[in-house]
Amino acid sequence: MAEPLHDITVDREIDRSRMRIGSEVAIQIAAMNKWFGTFHVLRDINMTVHRGERIVICGPSGSGKSTLIRCINRLEEHQSGRIVVDGTELTSDLKNIDKVRSEVGMVFQHFNLFPHLTILENCTLAPIWVRKVPRKEAEETAMHFLRKVKIPEQALKYPGQLSGGQQQRVAIARSLCMKPKIMLFDEPTSALDPEMIKEVLDTMIALAEEGMTMLVVTHEMGFARQVANRVIFMDQGQIVEQNEPEPFFSNPQSERTKLFLSQILRGH
Amino acid sequence: MAEIRFVRTAMLPPQEPPVSQIGAVRWVRENLFSGWLNGVLTVASAAFVVWLALHVGPWFMNAVWNAGSLAECREILAGTDGACLAVIRDRWPQLLFGFYPSELYWRPTLALLLLFVALAPALFPAVPRQLLWFSAIYPGLAYWLLWGGTLWFPVVALAGFAVGIAVFIALRPVLPLVAPFAGLVAPVFWWLFAVVPVTGLLAAVLPVGITPVRSDSFGGFTLSIIIGVTGIALSLPLGILLALGRKSDLFLVKTICVGFIEFIRGVPLITLLFTASLLLNYFLPPGTNFDIILRVVIMVTLFAAAYMAEVIRGGLAAIPRGQYEAADSLGLDYWKAMRLIVLPQALKISIPGIVNTFIGLFKDTTLVVFIGLLDPIGLSTAIRANTNWNGIYWELFLFIGAMFFVFCFGMSRYSMHLERRLKTDHR
Ligand SMILES: Nc1ncnc2c1ncn2[C@@H]1O[C@H](COP(=O)(O)OP(=O)(O)O)[C@@H](O)[C@H]1O
Ligand SMILES: [Mg+2]
Numbered sequence: 001m002a003e004p005l006h007d008i009t010v011d012r013e014i015d016r017s018r019m020r021i022g023s024e025v026a027i028q029i030a031a032m033n034k035w036f037g038t039f040h041v042l043r044d045i046n047m048t049v050h051r052g053e054r055i056v057i058c059g060p061s062g063s064g065k066s067t068l069i070r071c072i073n074r075l076e077e078h079q080s081g082r083i084v085v086d087g088t089e090l091t092s093d094l095k096n097i098d099k100v101r102s103e104v105g106m107v108f109q110h111f112n113l114f115p116h117l118t119i120l121e122n123c124t125l126a127p128i129w130v131r132k133v134p135r136k137e138a139e140e141t142a143m144h145f146l147r148k149v150k151i152p153e154q155a156l157k158y159p160g161q162l163s164g165g166q167q168q169r170v171a172i173a174r175s176l177c178m179k180p181k182i183m184l185f186d187e188p189t190s191a192l193d194p195e196m197i198k199e200v201l202d203t204m205i206a207l208a209e210e211g212m213t214m215l216v217v218t219h220e221m222g223f224a225r226q227v228a229n230r231v232i233f234m235d236q237g238q239i240v241e242q243n244e245p246e247p248f249f250s251n252p253q254s255e256r257t258k259l260f261l262s263q264i265l266r267g268h
Numbered sequence: 269m270a271e272i273r274f275v276r277t278a279m280l281p282p283q284e285p286p287v288s289q290i291g292a293v294r295w296v297r298e299n300l301f302s303g304w305l306n307g308v309l310t311v312a313s314a315a316f317v318v319w320l321a322l323h324v325g326p327w328f329m330n331a332v333w334n335a336g337s338l339a340e341c342r343e344i345l346a347g348t349d350g351a352c353l354a355v356i357r358d359r360w361p362q363l364l365f366g367f368y369p370s371e372l373y374w375r376p377t378l379a380l381l382l383l384f385v386a387l388a389p390a391l392f393p394a395v396p397r398q399l400l401w402f403s404a405i406y407p408g409l410a411y412w413l414l415w416g417g418t419l420w421f422p423v424v425a426l427a428g429f430a431v432g433i434a435v436f437i438a439l440r441p442v443l444p445l446v447a448p449f450a451g452l453v454a455p456v457f458w459w460l461f462a463v464v465p466v467t468g469l470l471a472a473v474l475p476v477g478i479t480p481v482r483s484d485s486f487g488g489f490t491l492s493i494i495i496g497v498t499g500i501a502l503s504l505p506l507g508i509l510l511a512l513g514r515k516s517d518l519f520l521v522k523t524i525c526v527g528f529i530e531f532i533r534g535v536p537l538i539t540l541l542f543t544a545s546l547l548l549n550y551f552l553p554p555g556t557n558f559d560i561i562l563r564v565v566i567m568v569t570l571f572a573a574a575y576m577a578e579v580i581r582g583g584l585a586a587i588p589r590g591q592y593e594a595a596d597s598l599g600l601d602y603w604k605a606m607r608l609i610v611l612p613q614a615l616k617i618s619i620p621g622i623v624n625t626f627i628g629l630f631k632d633t634t635l636v637v638f639i640g641l642l643d644p645i646g647l648s649t650a651i652r653a654n655t656n657w658n659g660i661y662w663e664l665f666l667f668i669g670a671m672f673f674v675f676c677f678g679m680s681r682y683s684m685h686l687e688r689r690l691k692t693d694h695r
Contacts, residue, residue, distance in 0.1 A: 075593055094601075102599035112594035115693045116612050125608060126598035158692040178598060 008194065009222035010202055018211040021229060022051035025084075026182055026213045027072060032081030034067060041067050043237040045081070049215065051181075054208050056224040056245075057217045059234035060260060065217045068234070069184045072215070073104045086181055102130055105175030109187040111167045113159035119146070119170050120155040123177045131178065138177070145173040149203050165196025169203050176207075183207065185216040219264055225249065233257045327351050337656035355660050356667050359651050363667065366487015366642050372416075372479065376490045379413040382406060383497065391682065393689075414486075414494065418477040420470040424463050428455035483561045487642030489671060494561065496630040496675075499568040503629065504622065506569065507576025508615075512606065514581055525577070532574035538635055540567040545639035564636055572629040579625055583618035584610065616690045623683035627676045644668045 027049040034042040041064050049055060057065050070076040071083060074090050074097045083090045085100045114122050123142035127133040133141070146152045149169035151162075159167055168188055175183060185204065189197040201223050208214060208227045218224070224231050224245050231248040233241045233256075241248070241257045252258045287293055301307045330350030334357070335341040341352035356363075365373055386406035389399040408422030436451030443450075471477070486494070513525030532540075544563040587610050595605035615622070637646035648664040651657050 073597055075596060098599055098601065101597060104597075106594075106597040108590060108594065110590055112588075112590035114591065114594070114609055114613075116616065116690075126600060129604050129608065130599040160693045174598075 008197055008201060008220060009226060010198065010205055014205060014226055015209045018209060019054070019229075020052050020211060024051045025049070026051045026053070026086060027215075028082070028084040029072075030082045032071070032078050032083060034071065034076065034078045041237050042071070042078070045239060047232075047239065049182075049213065051213055052211050053230065054212075054214045054228050055216065055230045055232060056228040057215065057232045057234060058219055058221075058224070058260070058264070059240075063234045064237040065234055066186050069106075069186055069215055069217055072182075072184060073101050073106055075106075102178060103180055104182045104184060105178060105180035106184045107168070107171050107175060107186065107188045109190050111159070111164070111171045111191075113167055113171055113174070115159050118156050118158055119151070119162070122159065122170060123174045126174070127177050142173070142177050145176045146170070148176070148206070149173045150199075163196060164192045165199045168192065168196075168200045172200075172203055172207070182213045182215070185214065185218065187217050187219075189218065189220060221249065221265060233260065235260070333357055338658065338660050339656075351663055351666075352660060353663055355651065355657050355663050359657075360667075362651065363488045363644055363647055363664075363671075365490050366647065367485045368481060368487070368490060369479075369485065372481065375413045375416070375478075375481075379410045380493065382409065382413075412478075414490075415481055415483070416478045417480040418467065418471040418475065420467045420474075420476070421463070424467045424470065425459065428458040428463070431455055431458045483559050486561060488644050488647050491561070491636070491641060492630070492633045492643050493675075495565055495568055495633040495636065498565045499572055499629050499633075500626050502565075502569040503572035503576050503625070506573035507580055507625075508611065510573060510577035511580035511584060514577065515584060529574045529577050532570055533578070537568070537571050537632055538638055540571055541635060541639050543567065560639075560641070564639070564641065568629060568633065571632075572625055575625045575628070576622065579618050579621035580614060582621065583614035583616075586617050587613055616687075619683050619687050619690075623679055627679055630675060630679075631672060644671070 025048055027047070029045050029047040032042060032045040033040070045068060057068065059065055067076055071078050071090075072085060077092075078090075086103055088096050088099050090096060090100060113119075114125070117125065120139060120142055123146065124135065124138040127138040127141065128135055143152055143155065146155055149172055151166055151169055151173075154162060154166060154170070159170065162170065172188075188204070189200050192200060197220070201220060204214070204216070204223070205227055216223070216228070228245050230242055231245050232239055233248075233252075233254075235256045241252065241254050243253075248257075249261065252261055284290070288297070300310045327349055328351055330345065330348060331353045332341045332344050332350060333353050335344060335352065335354035336358070338352060338355070341350075341354055345352075361370060361373065365376060368376060383406070385399070386403040388395045389397060389403055405426065408426045411425075412419055412422045432451045432455040435454040436447050439447040439450050510525050510529055513521045514529065516522050516525070541564060544567040545560065548558065548563055591609055591613070592605065595609045600608065634643050634645045636643050637649075640646075642650060645668065648661075648668065651664065652660060
């Protein structure tokens with residue numbers, strides 16, 4: 001397999017008028033630790049995300065990026081420290097977990113669409129069963145977001161009939177149908193071919209332009225430069241370095257960051 | 269400019285392909301004689317089929333339909349080879365209905381016809397959904413048609429479900445945690461303590477009923493279908509619950525389910541049936557009248573459910589973890605994720621195994637002959653016990669086999685149709 005460039009940029013002017021970072025805290029993680037058995041996968045994570053922030057998380061494979069963002073909607077359970085999402089602390093209380101999950105959307109590397117349901121049904125399922133929205137209204141909302149991700153004409157097809165890029169855009173629309181306040185992306189483009197990467201990044205940029213709070217695990221450095229207001233570098237379960245994109249790329253502080261960037265941006 | 273000598277004004281139709289490339293000739297070449305080994309196998313199988321037809325054909329063609337006994341059949345055949353199908357003609361009502369009173373044959377027949385009506389909305393999406401209400405009351409209706417007696421009994425028994433739902437709805441605002449539990453326990457208490465007195469009261473006030481028929485009159489295919497259909501209908505939901513329980517994180521639930529499945533699977537069905545017929549009487553308080561057919565249905569259901577659970581567990585294991593995670597991240601709780609995302613996919617994968625279990629269960633109903641119930645096999649023995657038909661085997665077994673084949677083949681075809689209909693993954 002050819003080494004991906006990880007530097008696909010979208011050639012259009014980005015509208016920054018609504019990308020405003022508020023003072024309100026969306027996610028607060030304090031002294032958080034997590035183990036898988038005896039393996040200490042996340043070490044003393046401290047992190048504050050304000051409303052409207054667009055954060056890119058990068059780092060070598062196995063450094064704990066996925067685990068970190070999966071802790072934010074409790075797909076993984078942390079063992080010490082605190083995680084507060086939108087004012088709700090994540091504990092073993094199921095009510096809190098449900099509340100957080102219905103306000104945080106998540107997009108996965110392998111899309112995880114429901115193959116037995118049509119695109120439209122994929123998008124209306126959670127609003128109807130979790131939010132108790134009437135079917136008709138849920139369908140209208142779903143069509144609205146499918147138009148946003150530019151595939152309204154596929155609404156009645158099944159996921160298996162769509163290309164990877166289209167499936168990932170449906171997955172984004174499916175999350176948006178729950179009207180989340182925060183969106184998590186776990187390597188949303190890693191399973192895609194270059195031309196499809198572009199259409200998915202385009203969709204994510206459009207989302208950022210609307211002021212969505214986003215945490216994106218990705219190696220697409222072009223996206224980080226264009227959209228992120230902060231880049232976090234993780235290695236061996238720790239946050240090693242974080243900075244605004246420009247200084248992060250041009251002037252990395254730690255040796256580990258330098259090594260990682262030189263590997264990921266090889267070919268420049 | 270060159271002079272044009274010929275311009276075609278009408279297009280010719282394409283030429284026929286050579287004989288070796290069309291129709292029957294091509295089909296035969298590709299499917300029967302595509303290599304020397306296939307050629308040999310084709311010839312050998314054809315020879316076998318011809319041999320079989322030559323032996324069985326005359327036996328069938330020569331069959332005697334009109335005779336009152338095997339001896340009469342032999343007389344008519346006068347030493348030639350032939351089937352004595354007269355026994356089917358003489359005894360088919362018994363093979364179908366056992367010792368059910370003959371003037372009441374319309375009742376099991378109607379129950380069977382209504383069964384298809386009740387199944388239709390579950391089997392075919394084109395049927396209006398409102399018919400599901402009929403499916404819901406069908407068990408009570410079928411019970412009443414088959415066993416007769418007062419109409420109030422099935423009505424009051426079905427009302428147990430309404431009682432459960434009412435208790436659940438009434439308690440939910442006050443005690444949300446206890447409500448589901450109370451909703452499950454209330455019907456059980458209703459069935460144990462309320463059904464008999466309430467039925468008696470209503471029957472005294474307003475007697476509506478038809479001639480009762482006792483369980484020991486049931487037999488033949490009526491009995492097979494009653495046990496088979498009830499077992500099938502109950503073992504699927506029970507199997508699903510057991511499979512989910514086996515995958516559960518709750519230690520106690522998991523242990524109980526694993527223990528149950530392993531125990532039932534490790535014991536032959538016939539042992540369970542003997543338990544049902546003999547041992548249960550020792551455990552039950554003296555004087556309780558616990559219907560033998562009901563006992564058998566329970567045992568057959570438990571047996572099939574254990575197998576069903578394992579089949580469904582296989583389907584559950586095939587669902588990628590990403591599906592659970594997507595459901596979780598959208599905020600669906602456990603039961604909703606199971607019902608809407610996981611089970612529809614897992615059951616679809618498991619269809620061949622599920623139908624396999626159904627067919628096995630239906631054929632296993634013939635084992636009840638060992639505890640003295642008169643299923644079709646048992647009846648064939650009973651028919652032979654009559655001096656007229658003493659010594660007749662093949663004809664009866666062929667008829668019974670053919671009947672079972674029709675039902676099982678029907679299930680198998682439906683399952684293939686269902687698999688095609690539900691195929692949405694486009695892999
Ligand atoms: N469920 C799990 N059980 C045990 N170890 C795990 C599990 N999930 C991830 N890990 C381990 O935790 C580490 C971090 O994984 P992950 O967060 O997926 O890394 P990244 O997304 O940065 O590649 C890896 O070493 C991985 O093998
Ligand atoms: Mg990862």
